[in-house]
Amino acid sequence: MKKMPKRFDMNRRPNKPKWWLKIVEFVAAPFYLLFNNGHVKTDKEVKKLKGPYLIVSTHASFMDFPMVVKGIMPRSTGWVMAIDEFRRGDWLMYGIGGMPKRKFTHDIVTAAHMLRYLKQQKHTVTIYPEARFELAGINERLDGALGKFCKRAGVPVVMCKAYGNFINSPQWSKHPYRRIRQEAHLYVLCTQDEVKTLSADEIQARIEKAFEKDEYKWQVEKGYHTKCKKRADGLYRILYKCPACGTEFKTKSEGIHLWCEHCGAKWQMDTLSRLHGVNTDKGFSHIPDWYRWEREQVRQEVRSGNYLFEDDVRVEDYYSTKVGFTDVGKAHVVHDKNGFTFEGVVDGQPFSLNKPVSSMYSVHIEYDFLKRGDAFDIATSDRTYFMFLQNAQNYLTKMHFAQEELYDFYVKEKADK
Numbered sequence: 001m002k003k004m005p006k007r008f009d010m011n012r013r014p015n016k017p018k019w020w021l022k023i024v025e026f027v028a029a030p031f032y033l034l035f036n037n038g039h040v041k042t043d044k045e046v047k048k049l050k051g052p053y054l055i056v057s058t059h060a061s062f063m064d065f066p067m068v069v070k071g072i073m074p075r076s077t078g079w080v081m082a083i084d085e086f087r088r089g090d091w092l093m094y095g096i097g098g099m100p101k102r103k104f105t106h107d108i109v110t111a112a113h114m115l116r117y118l119k120q121q122k123h124t125v126t127i128y129p130e131a132r133f134e135l136a137g138i139n140e141r142l143d144g145a146l147g148k149f150c151k152r153a154g155v156p157v158v159m160c161k162a163y164g165n166f167i168n169s170p171q172w173s174k175h176p177y178r179r180i181r182q183e184a185h186l187y188v189l190c191t192q193d194e195v196k197t198l199s200a201d202e203i204q205a206r207i208e209k210a211f212e213k214d215e216y217k218w219q220v221e222k223g224y225h226t227k228c229k230k231r232a233d234g235l236y237r238i239l240y241k242c243p244a245c246g247t248e249f250k251t252k253s254e255g256i257h258l259w260c261e262h263c264g265a266k267w268q269m270d271t272l273s274r275l276h277g278v279n280t281d282k283g284f285s286h287i288p289d290w291y292r293w294e295r296e297q298v299r300q301e302v303r304s305g306n307y308l309f310e311d312d313v314r315v316e317d318y319y320s321t322k323v324g325f326t327d328v329g330k331a332h333v334v335h336d337k338n339g340f341t342f343e344g345v346v347d348g349q350p351f352s353l354n355k356p357v358s359s360m361y362s363v364h365i366e367y368d369f370l371k372r373g374d375a376f377d378i379a380t381s382d383r384t385y386f387m388f389l390q391n392a393q394n395y396l397t398k399m400h401f402a403q404e405e406l407y408d409f410y411v412k413e414k415a416d417k
Contacts, residue, residue, distance in 0.1 A: 015094050060162060099114060353378070357406045
């Protein structure tokens with residue numbers, strides 16, 4: 001039997017960015033922004049910071065990275081990133097200061113790497129606290145321990161808030177680009193003195209407030225039109241429930257139109273990304289309103305005790321940078337008030353895994369991940385499994401809502417009582 005190389009090592013200590021890769025970033029970032037209509041504003045207070053600081057940034061597309069690079073030049077930063085990003089090469093990811101993270105887990109390894117980076121190596125760190133790309137141009141929920149980490153780090157907190165990134169390349173249809181102006185603003189969210197004097201809860205509240213956004217509202221207010229003829233392609237991935245007939249997973253979209261294959265209701269997206277009924281007066285003009293309505297429907301389903309999902313999944317394991325993703329087996333998944341429960345055969349052995357609701361405040365989803373199908377990932381202490389749905393069509397957005405609502409109902413609200 002062929003001997004497998006060493007599995008990805010989460011405990012490997014990250015490096016400061018290599019000098020030559022910093023030069024590459026400094027040269028590439030401004031050109032990338034120039035050719036993609038990207039603009040960055042950095043407050044003087046940020047430029048005056050002497051020591052290391054923590055950057056917390058919104059996360060909507062790849063553009064988030066060159067915006068941070070351009071915004072803090074000539075300084076550089078380390079990056080917290082999902083371990084599957086290291087498939088691009090250890091030499092590159094560690095070379096630019098990458099720190100691996102298993103999404104939506106309560107591990108302390110990455111936090112330790114960040115603290116070492118800030119305190120011992122005296123170097124700035126950038127984190128994307130939403131831990132996934134925004135799905136509907138509005139902020140996604142954050143880890144509730146951010147305030148505690150900031151207190152522990154004891155360094156200034158800088159906010160990078162971007163608009164236009166999502167509209168230009170939404171997670172549900174990254175290409176073609178919508179060619180819209182993109183803007184980022186870097187400013188000091190908490191000074192070092194404030195980090196010392198404010199409570200962890202106060203810092204957490206300040207961060208969560210800073211992350212509130214609505215790109216579709218911003219687009220209308222700014223009057224930034226997009227003439228992309230495929231601007232509604234993929235929109236059905238997040239607007240999966242028809243407000244006209246209530247049917248789920250029968251919406252489709254192409255070009256500038258979204259429609260329901262069950263009842264025939266149809267909407268058109270204009271150049272400001274607003275929806276207009278073609279043959280119906282039902283629905284929502286503002287995409288985030290439709291998205292929030294769907295969440296409310298799932299919330300009611302969870303609280304009535306009726307939420308249940310099950311399907312077969314193909315299991316892939318992100319083994320290491322050298323090996324990449326490996327097809328390791330198949331399983332049956334049940335998602336309900338008990339969390340995610342898997343039964344199957346993985347690595348030729350019986351596979352049984354339960355991720356209780358309390359262990360994940362959200363779930364990371366990927367539409368047509370690497371062009372191999374809709375997937376969600378489940379992390380253990382030493383594995384990251386990508387679960388590819390085999391039968392369910394366009395279910396990921398509802399799963400995303402459900403996990404968060406399950407966590408709120410069965411964990412968060414009980415803890416607050």
